[in-house]
Amino acid sequence: MNCKKNEKLIYLYDELSDGQREQLRLHVQSCPKCQEIFSRAQKQRTLFDAIRPSTESESTDPVRTRRIMARINAINAPATRPAFFQGFLTAPATRYALACLSAILVTSFAIEIGRVSPVANPTVSIEAREPSARVNTAALYEQVKRSWRARRRSTDVGLYACLRACESNSDVDCGDCKTKYLKD
Amino acid sequence: MQGLDLKHVIDKAIAGDQAAFATIVDRHEGFVYSLSLRFLASRADAEDATQEVFIRLWKNLSRYRPDVKLSTWLYKITTNVCLDVLRSRKRRSEHRSHSIDPDEPYTHPSGADDQVLGEELKMILFEITEKLTPKQKAVFILRDLEGLEVDEVCNVLSLSAGNVKSNLYYARQKVGELVTKYYAESKGNP
Numbered sequence: 001m002n003c004k005k006n007e008k009l010i011y012l013y014d015e016l017s018d019g020q021r022e023q024l025r026l027h028v029q030s031c032p033k034c035q036e037i038f039s040r041a042q043k044q045r046t047l048f049d050a051i052r053p054s055t056e057s058e059s060t061d062p063v064r065t066r067r068i069m070a071r072i073n074a075i076n077a078p079a080t081r082p083a084f085f086q087g088f089l090t091a092p093a094t095r096y097a098l099a100c101l102s103a104i105l106v107t108s109f110a111i112e113i114g115r116v117s118p119v120a121n122p123t124v125s126i127e128a129r130e131p132s133a134r135v136n137t138a139a140l141y142e143q144v145k146r147s148w149r150a151r152r153r154s155t156d157v158g159l160y161a162c163l164r165a166c167e168s169n170s171d172v173d174c175g176d177c178k179t180k181y182l183k184d
Numbered sequence: 185m186q187g188l189d190l191k192h193v194i195d196k197a198i199a200g201d202q203a204a205f206a207t208i209v210d211r212h213e214g215f216v217y218s219l220s221l222r223f224l225a226s227r228a229d230a231e232d233a234t235q236e237v238f239i240r241l242w243k244n245l246s247r248y249r250p251d252v253k254l255s256t257w258l259y260k261i262t263t264n265v266c267l268d269v270l271r272s273r274k275r276r277s278e279h280r281s282h283s284i285d286p287d288e289p290y291t292h293p294s295g296a297d298d299q300v301l302g303e304e305l306k307m308i309l310f311e312i313t314e315k316l317t318p319k320q321k322a323v324f325i326l327r328d329l330e331g332l333e334v335d336e337v338c339n340v341l342s343l344s345a346g347n348v349k350s351n352l353y354y355a356r357q358k359v360g361e362l363v364t365k366y367y368a369e370s371k372g373n374p
Contacts, residue, residue, distance in 0.1 A: 007357075008353050009358045011352075012349055013352045015349055040360060040364070041360065044359070044360050044363065045328075047305060047363070048328045048329060060210055061214070062210075062362070064213050064217065065206065065209050065213055068209050068234070069205075069209060070204065071235055072239060072242050073202070075239065075242070082199065096209065127205075175311070
């Protein structure tokens, strides 16, 4: 072992194992330089031991305690509150209740959507919402159906383009598209 | 018996009993204050740190694990609070040449020689430990001045044993050099 490494071990004497201590002691006995460092480190340890606090020296101060408690009162956030909420949210009963509530909300939402949508079944929904409007139901249904058909036809690009060409130029009128259009 | 009693007090404090928490504060504030004073070398800062420690304890009391000693937990909170203060001091570059408040001399109750020597050494160490890095200072205070075991220091500072020993070596070496220098200077200037 060299002296530099031993210097580190001397300063960490209390943290060494018995074997390491013995090995170090043998070296220190034969090395004046390490002996000096060892002696200095020992004195240092004795000094620190002298100022190590004892239980008696840790005197309590009632004023300090009162100040701390006043600040804790001022915070007005009891430590148990987060724990209570955490416990409440993770409790099995709360979980089941929340699951049921979610299911009820989803179902009501779905029912409500079905009720207001004229597309799903306009006759039923309009009658259900407003029985007095029964007279106009058929007409409204037809109107919706027509608008739907028109929309579908307009997406049929080929037929629409042919129809427009036939209408604008009677020479190239195929007649087929008009038949198809009227039939549809 | 005292351990059981303390456990009962802690349970009551966790349940929100402020009187029980006041008992915990009363029993431990002396030790928290003296540890803070070792770290911060300023009575006002140590006072603030002590309050902060117990506020953190109150806020986190529901997370208390009975397998950990309350004193170990308090060491951990106090060390963290004090290291935060030291970091903020460093940021503000409040490097004081005299760590002890000059208007507030370090008084001791009796005039016994040993005690005078102890108080003088404490004052010297306050100044000397200011020259250590926060980690070295924490390791040195906890191991050498508070007398904690190495594994306890590891637990409090969340460091490996190797890291603690390495910091301890540098701290002891530096403190040794500074103490020697201080005494050499004081002998030279009687």
